[in-house]
Amino acid sequence: MSYRSVNNQKINIQASTWKTKMSGVGGPQFYGPPFAASCPGSSFVLFMSLVDSIFRNMPDVDDSYHRVKPKTRPDEIYDYIVVGGGAGGSTVAGRLAESEKYKILVIEAGTDEPTVMQVPALNLAFGNSNETSWGYKLDPEPVACRGSPQNRCAWSRAKMLGGCSSHHGLGYVRGVPRNYDDWEAAGNKGWSYKDVLPYFKKSEGNSEVGRLFSSRYHGTRGPMTIESYNYRPEILPDFFEAAKRAGFPISPDTNGEQFIGFSQIQGNMRKGVRVSCAKAFLRPHRNNPYLHVMLNSTATKIIINKDKVAVGVEFVYKKQYFTVMARKEVILAGGIVNTPQLLLLSGVGPKEDLDRVGIKQVHELPGVGKNLTDHVSVGVTLALKKLKNYNDLTWNAVQQYQKNRGGPLSAPGLTQLFGRFNSKYADKKGDNPDMLFMSYGFQAKCSRTGQEHELEDPEHPDAPKTIRISPTLLHPKSRGYISLRSKDPLEAPIIVANYLTESEDQERLLEAVRTLLRIFETTTLLKDKYGLELNKTTYGDCSTKHKFNSDGYWKCAMLYQTLPGEHQSSSCRMGPPSDRFAVVDNELRVYGIKNLRIADASVIPFPISGNTLATVVMVAEKAADFIKQK
Incomplete structure (x- = not known):
């Protein structure tokens, strides 16, 4: 010491x-x-x-003292095996564990969630660490990601208990009612908004219902605590005022009646500390002798018998292979990449994809790994000329957080600023917004001394603080795919997002950029107070090829600095039997394989108008009920 x-x-x-x-x-x-x-x-x-x-x-x-103590060796047989301990896996396993008559195994490829990521402002600390992230690199993109080596954008998919609920920006944002009504209209009975709203409310423990939020849309007794941040950067209320002056609506609750407008969103946290799905759903059952969790364990194959029944799972832990059997069901919750990858490794999927890597087909299912979608953004950087680029991780901020879990470290900076709108391309009904604005800035980063005026970049002492607001396309036309690179289960799969390959997507994203800039072109409030200016970012050679702030400049920028929305979905989509590319039915059962179900973002039929975490939890809640009712 x-x-x-x-x-x-x-x-x-x-x-x-x-x-x-x-x-x-x-x-x-x-x-x-x-x-x-x-x-x-x-x-x-x-x-x-x-x-x-x-x-x-x-x-x-x-x-x-409250974390689940992992096993180092599994038993031979369980009632349910849950593959993946992320948001969906933690939720469905925790709900099944409420009935102590079930014996459950959770197989998670990563470790438990890091302590430091429980502090809201430090959510990005290990977002790209090999120990807590899969660190996927997309295969070369046809038109986008030009600013990345070999045109390969990166995906920071979590590899830890709690999954992305343990390292995302803590924003609790659902889709809009129209999203779920469209799911049902596509043949997914029981997935309309009126059907899924009770499941959103079931998981939610919102501490502000009756004061700021309505019980019509929010629950109070669920295990996932949802709260407003008790700290916000000074610029946030000024941004809202500037947006109002520019004619934009401000929503008091983006998950409620008014889902269009700028909003200060709530987060999955409890008194200034993150509440991941692992913390909310698994830890309450840490003393349940029938709930086993294997960490650092990678599933390599679903065991499917000759009658096409899923009867077990093979996985590797510390270089040793184990096979565990399931009496009732195997539930896949590996996420949009790992779930289709495991199905393909197990011989379930398109024959041509399996033949290419030498895997014998067990069941033809053309949609496995297809229809991949993600929200896509371009970063608009804004310089605050009247603020120096001081580090936000200070000793004073640490002391505030230590004292009462308050201050700058109790919130993820400007990430709590959220905006959702209709572009001129949106559905004329106006109930299916197609533009999203995600914000970044005023987030704690590595600090050398913790002094109040420590520069983030000492080599550039006059550099101003910057923020980034990312206009985002919510309903892209472009679709990608996931396939196997080889039959090696430990090799990363082929991932092609096909960002912005549809020209209409580029026009829609340009419209989102122009919509954002209208705020700063309409009012001088932020310029007068903070010296806000649009940063003349070069975006490779875009600034030399095109006039700054022209349409050509922004189209070039979006293809150069393509920003994945990290809201990926639909790689094993839900659909009726008439949908050739559907992988699961409306009870999330895999077509053609008995006792095999999926409970993660891969089943989402169409991209939603918001972040995916709340929707994944809802899907897993419904999956648990389907299983219990079986």
């Missing part, structure tokens, strides 16, 4: 290593790699290690 001085205060520094903190069975553990490992150099180690130690010693943040 050593002592160092930070801002003239003597601080006890404990080692921050990814090892057991106390010996003895059931002692608390360190979860995740050292915080300093997320920083680019040794100059960050001292302060970041101090911050790491403080967070790891906050019981409600680290939550060591």
Whole structure:
């Protein structure tokens, strides 16, 4: 144990290593790699290690004693095997565990969620770490991602318990009613908005119902606590005022009656600490002897017998292969990449895809891995000329969070700013918005000293603070696919998003850019107070080929700096038997294979008008009910 001085205060520094903190069975553990490992150099180690130690010693943040203790060896047979411990897997397993008559195994490829990511402002700390993310690189894109090496955009899909609910920006945003009504109209009976709303409410424990939000749209007793952030950057209310002056509506509740407009969204958190699906649904059953969790375990095959019944799962843990059997069902919740990948590895999918890698087909299912979709964005960077680019991770901010879980670290910066609108291309009814604005800025990053005026980039002392608002296309026409690269289950699959391959998508995204810029062109409020200016980003050679801020400039920019929305879906879509590319029916059962079900974002039939987390939880809630009613 050593002592160092930070801002003239003597601080006890404990080692921050990814090892057991106390010996003895059931002692608390360190979860995740050292915080300093997320920083680019040794100059960050001292302060970041101090911050790491403080967070790891906050019981409600680290939550060591309440976490599920993983197994190191599975039993031979279970009632239900859930493949994937992410948002969908944690939810469905937790709901099944409410009945202690079921014996359940959760197989998760990653580790438990890192302590530091429970702090809202630090949600990006390990978003690209090999230990907590799959780190997928798309195969070369036909027209987009030109600013990435080999035209390969990256996807930061979580590889940890809780999945993306453990490392996303904490925004709790559902789709809009029309999305789900369209699902039912496409032949998915029981998935209209009136059918799914009770499931949204079932999972939600909203602490502000009756005060700021209506019980018509929100639940209060669910395990996933939803709250408003108790801190917001100073620019946020000024942005709302500027938007109002430009004629944009402001919504008090984007999940309620008025789902179009700018809004300060709520997050899945409890008193300033993240509430992931693992924390909400699995940890309450940590003492259930019939709920087993295997971490760092990668599923390699679904065991399907000659009668086309799913009877078990093969997986690898510490280089050893295990086969576990299921009495009742296997439930796939690996997400939009891993679920179709595992089906294909198991011989379920298009014959031509399986023949190409030498896997014997078990069942023809043309839609496996097809219809892949994602929201797509372009980043619009805005410079705040009157604010210097000071680091937001300060010692004072750490102390505020340590004292009452408040201050800048209790919110994910400007991510809480959300906007959803209709473009001129949207459905004339106006109930299916096709534009989204996602925001980034004022987020805590690696700090060297924690001093109040520490520059983020000392080599550029006069650089202003910047923010990024990303106009996003909600209903792209372009569709991609996922397929196997080889029969090796540990090799990353082929992923082609086909971003912006449909010319109409480019026109729609351009419209979203122009809609955003209208705010700053209509009023000088933000320019006068913050010195806000549109950054003259080069976007490769776009600024030399095209006049700045011209339509050609922005079309070039979206193909150069293509930003995945990280709201991927539909790679194993739900649909009626008449839909040739449907993979599951309206009870999420895989067509042609008995006792096999899917409960993740891959079943979403069409992209929704919002983030996917809340919808995935709803899907998993319905899956659990289908299973219990069987």
